[in-house]
Amino acid sequence: MIYSLAIFAPLAGALVSGLLGKTIGDRAAMAASVLGMLVAAVCGPLAFFRLTSGHEEATAFFIADWLQSGHLHVSWALRYDTLSAAMVGMVSFVAMLIHVYSIGYMSHDATRWRFFSYLSLFTFAMLMLVTADNLLQLFFGWEGVGLCSYLLIGYWYDRPSACAAAMKAFIVNRVADLPFAVGLALIYLTFGSIEFDTIFPSAFRHVNDHYHLFGAELRSMEVIGFLLFIGAMGKSAQLFLHVWLPDAMEGPTPVSALIHAATMVTAGVFLMARMSPVMEYAPYALGFVTIVGASTALFAATVGCVQNDIKRVIAYSTCSQLGYMFVAAGVGAYQASVFHLITHAFFKALLFMAAGSVIHAMSDEQDIRKMGGLGKLIPITCAVMWIGNLALAGIPPLAGSYSKDAIISAAYAAHSTPGTYAFVCTVLAAGLTAFYSWRLLFMTFHGNSRADHHVLSHVHESPWVMVGPLCVLALGALFAGWLGHNAFIGEGQKEFWEDAIFNAQWNHAIENLEHVPAWVEHIPLVVALAGIGLAYYMYMVNKLLPIKLAERFGGVYRFLLNKWYFDELYDAIFVRPLICASRVLWRTGDTAIIDGIPNGLAALTTGSSRQIVKLQTGSLAIYAFAMLIGVVSLIGLFMICR
């Protein structure tokens, strides 16, 4: 049961440090949390290797019933197949490194028990997500990581910007979760179950099922595909729903590394791979996935080129790389998307944590315009950041060159309109990726220092507890691609994946990877080198050029700097109108109209009775007079009518 241990050890750590943290103190809480993670980091990869080496059979561990209603039966269970086990191995291992790193990074924080408890709880939720045996448990993990992300982004809750970013992340994710939940309902309606073991073998039988929507008969599979992908777009920060990710950098840096680079944001990609038996029958949905992924890859790369906050550059880079993964899923190369997911986890976690090390050294400065020349002062950080960026840019033989090039080839080999569009976008984005990565490197570590001497005098290499995990991740960035490519996307992929990922018989995306023209294989490297060269020229040789360009093309520059004005746009079309509507509905709808009627009726009753009361004066003369008038008028009436 090492597999279960890998998943529940982080939960135990989270509970101990969270519930008892105040009593047992920071050190004990941290020890509990890190211990839980160490157990997980041993058991998780071990379970993965036992499965892939044939010592264990793919299976599912039943834990308990969860929900029963009508024909809906859902249980708590852990799925143990290549896809889940690979994710468990990666998540538990990277999370453990980040826990260790956090010991150093958060050493000055006042409530470390809270931080570690959230971090471990997050890891547990993520592991539940990837080992789910049914869609509802996946949704449990999905929302659980959302909650932890919210708590960790807003960890420094005394900062208004952190609180706002946390709320934004949660709400934007919820916007995407609603279609996801509705998609689950449609899956239940179509398949009569939301357990994977029922859905997957029977998917082909429902190919021609239809669902009435928008006044048309649509294929159920397509509707399901679209709804699930919208859910994935929120969690994985794809174009239109990406707005929360850059703001999420308000959280502590280890959080950015763990949640907003290595694990949580890749949940959407995982969902696509997990649901491949359904997605394969939804070609239009896949086309949409490809287009959105490709657009995100290019869009985020353009924005990344002009950002000045070290973490934001990497955040946009993450957004862009997630786009690559969706392109792979969209053209049917799910294996390549998961492969890139795993290599990306190593080098992107590395980049974030190295950035954290820089920030740590620079006394919490994050603006790269105020850095420069740090390479000599913090050489290890500089070296690992170079490795991370080489891997990201896809320079052989580092990790990215295997996984990213495979995606670009797969897009080319798809020979479809979305595929070609994706090919162009991803190649352009590859050049931009190299450009912004080396812009970041040059502005941070090379050239002359632009920091004031006060800050500079405090610059120091981080303690070993932080540098150690960086070095381990750097090894991953160096070798993960080389070690894994054969099993994940190469000749061994069929027996490696077994039934964990499904490819329809007409889908040869993975086989076709190997048979693309030579120029397609070389072009990513060429554009990457060009990007690096351009960055060298602009930031090391002709340093006035960027400023001149920004002045010359002011409109474009501001457009990019302001992230294509998405925040402003959403503010104008969603946030402000809704807030305005809420006030109007309250003041006018509730108070004036709905309450106005009963209050008005009540006022009418009291008012009219007050008027009638006035008639009763108690004066005999007036009563007699009224009687007289009454008698006269009655007699008059009688005379006239007779």
Next chain:
Amino acid sequence: MNAVNNVMGFPLLSLITWLPMAGVLILLTIRGDEKTVATNARWTALWTSLIVMVISLIIWVRFDRADAGFQFVEDVPWLAHYKVGYKMGVDGISVLFVLLSTVLTPLCILASWESIQTKVREFMISFLILETMMVGMFCALDFVVFYMFFEAVLIPMYLIIGIWGGPRRVYAAVKFFLFTLTGSVLMLLALLAMWLHAGTTDIPTLMHTSFPPGMQKWLFLAFFASFAVKVPMWPMHTWLPDAHVEAPTAGSVILAGVLLKMGAYGFARFSIPMLPDASAYFAPFIFTLSVVAVIYTSLVALAQEDMKKLIAYSSVAHMGVVTIGLFTFNEEGIQGGLFMMLSHGVVSAALFLIVGVIYDRIHTREIARYGGLADRMPCYAFAFMLFAMASVGLPGTAGFVGEFLVIVGAFKVNFWLAMLGGAGMILGAAYTLYLYRRVMFGRITRDDLRGIMDLSAREWAVFAPLIVLTMWMGVYPSSFTGFWDASVAAMVKQHTAALAESVKLAGVLH
């Protein structure tokens, strides 16, 4: 029906219904100076309600989950000439609400321990009477008995708001009373009409009586007038925020936890089984009002500046989800609606208690007066976050199960019903997190907040059971849904059969 059903051979339901009244009698005999009376009144009320709670747990254990019919039935002839009897019993649909009432009452008494300082004895008497009326209402199996309890609930609640409430308590109490009473008068007319038609007021008999479709529509509208105000459905909801704002904490807890369930329970007990054709006919109308309620009141909640008002509006939105679920007429939807009622009973009650904690300390509910409390009150922050997340419907908490089942049920009816009804998932997150952020996050700026105390032992005793319930309902909901599985299945079957029958009849007529 048959006394065999009553496993104990003992009037258990009557015992838990009327036992609080024995507590009232004891409370009346307390003598001494004001302080002694207050202390003794608190303890007497607490013990009474605790004993009732423990006895009610027998039902949890002895209830036969496989049986769709009524259990623990007691049938005593009362107005035999008119075929009206004192009949009690519970089935899967009502049983958990009996337990909800008996569990929440001691928590409320505990929560009012320090915050009620004037007329303590009278407060406790009102509360115990309230408990009798609530439990009686959920147990009643005779329409006349039900009606009496249903109406009588108003009286103690009216007093609790009107005497121990805030500054505008009289306005709120009268509004509460008049709104709910107006609807009930129409229900009385419907009751008379049904009695004239069926010749009995026995609820199980009425559930198997078929009323002519034309008559059903009028009866449905009369019931609707009464239940929709109680739920409350948009646009009859405006009494609720006022009542909540003015009511003392315990009053709000019972109001949100149990009283709001009376309307939805009425729909599930009377409208849907007794009037199947009319229910199907009016379902789109109910859906429309419910969707409006979900979106409209969620937006209004976003603009609130008073914590209790915000939670009150959120209750209206959640109850909108409940009515959507009940009127989908499929097992998932109805079970989702019932589960949502139960989870809302726990979670919104807990949220009002949460507000009560800081109201007791700072004496204001204005959101802007707070900020940064997480720093001083970590335990409170934890409890608040847990209940906020349950209210938002996070999987693993009570709120999710009901919401998801309703979405599934609604989806079987219509895509847009599921989408729009589920919009509460998004808006709910917005107003809840916005509330949490303004109260708990940020920096402490006011001096009186700097010295604020975290949860006391008594407050922990109040929250601990609610935390356990919230998690239990989220992680292992089967222990709750198991109670009504059989009853709901029978209800759906009967509904479908009744609709098929009337379609056949219509075919014959034409």
